[in-house]
Amino acid sequence: MVQQAIPDTPQLFSVLGLPLHLLTDYTGWLVHRMQQHVGCHVVTLNAEMAMQADQTPRLVKAIHQAELVIPDGAGVVFYLKLYGKQAARCPGIELAESLLQQMGQHPDLGTVFFYGGAPGVAEAAADIWQQRSPGLRFAGVQNGFLTPEDQPAFQQRLQELQPQLILVGLGVPRQEFWIMEHRHLCPNAIWIGVGGSFDIWAGVKVRAPGWLRDNHLEWLYRLYQEPWRWRRMLALPQFAWRSLVYRLRGKG
Secondary structure, eight states: OOOOOOOOOOEEEEETTEEEEEOSOHHHHHHHHHHHTOOEEEEEEOHHHHHHHHHOHHHHHHHHHOSEEEEOSHHHHHHHHHTTOOOOOOOHHHHHHHHHHHHHHOGGGOOEEEEESSTTHHHHHHHHHHHHOTTOOEEEEEOSOOOTTTHHHHHHHHHHHOOSEEEEESOTTHHHHHHHHHGGGSTTSEEEEOTTHHHHHHTSSOOOOHHHHHTTOHHHHHHHHOGGGHHHHTHHHHHHHHHHHHHHTTOO
16 A cells, blocks of 8 residues: 555635635545545536536535535636635646556555546546556446436446546536535545546547646637637636635635
C-alpha cells in the first residue's frame, strides 16, 4: 500500500453562495480517502456550472452535498482573486488523470469504472489508459446511452463490483444528479463527474493546447470546436458581472 501522509483539511470558501474547497494537494487528499475506504463526491465547479445552479435548485443541492468542490474554471479562480485568495485552477480532467496514474502505480488502491459517453468511447478511453498505465485495474466500463429499462441491471452490476474510483461522463448537470442519486450503491467510492474527458482520452476530441489553458482561454478553444455552445458561454460574462457585484456588496 502506498504511504500517503495525512493531508491538510480543506479550507471552505463560498463562490456566489456555493461551497468551494481549497487544498494544496487534491490528489493526495483523495488518495488518503481511498486508503481509508471513505467515499467522496467530487464536483468540478466552473462559471458555467455556477450560473446553471443559479436557476437549478437540484444542482445547488448536489454541490452542497459533495465532500469536495474544486476550482475547475478560470472564472472561479478570478472570483477567488477578488477576495485575495491565490488558488490554482484544478481542471477535473487533470485531477482524474492524476488519480488514475496513482492507481496504476499502486494497484492495491482499488479498481476504476468509466460510465458515460457515446457507445464505444468509454471502452476506447479505458484501452488507452490500460496501455498508458498497465497496472491500472478496471472494474468495467459502460456507455451513457442506457435506457431506463437497462438502468436497474447496470446499477446492480456497479453495486456488485464496488470500484474504488467511478468516473461519470454524462455532462453537467446530469452527471452531478446521477452521482447524488446513486452514490449509495458504492458508498466507499470516489465519484467524479468528468464531462467530456472520455472523448478526449479516446481521441474523439482534442483538448486545448497548453498555452491556451495556461492563459485561461480553454473555453475559447471549446467554442471553436463546438460553436453550438455559444449560448452556454454567455454564462462567463454573466458570472464575471455577478462576481463583481457580490464583491462590491461584500458578499461571499
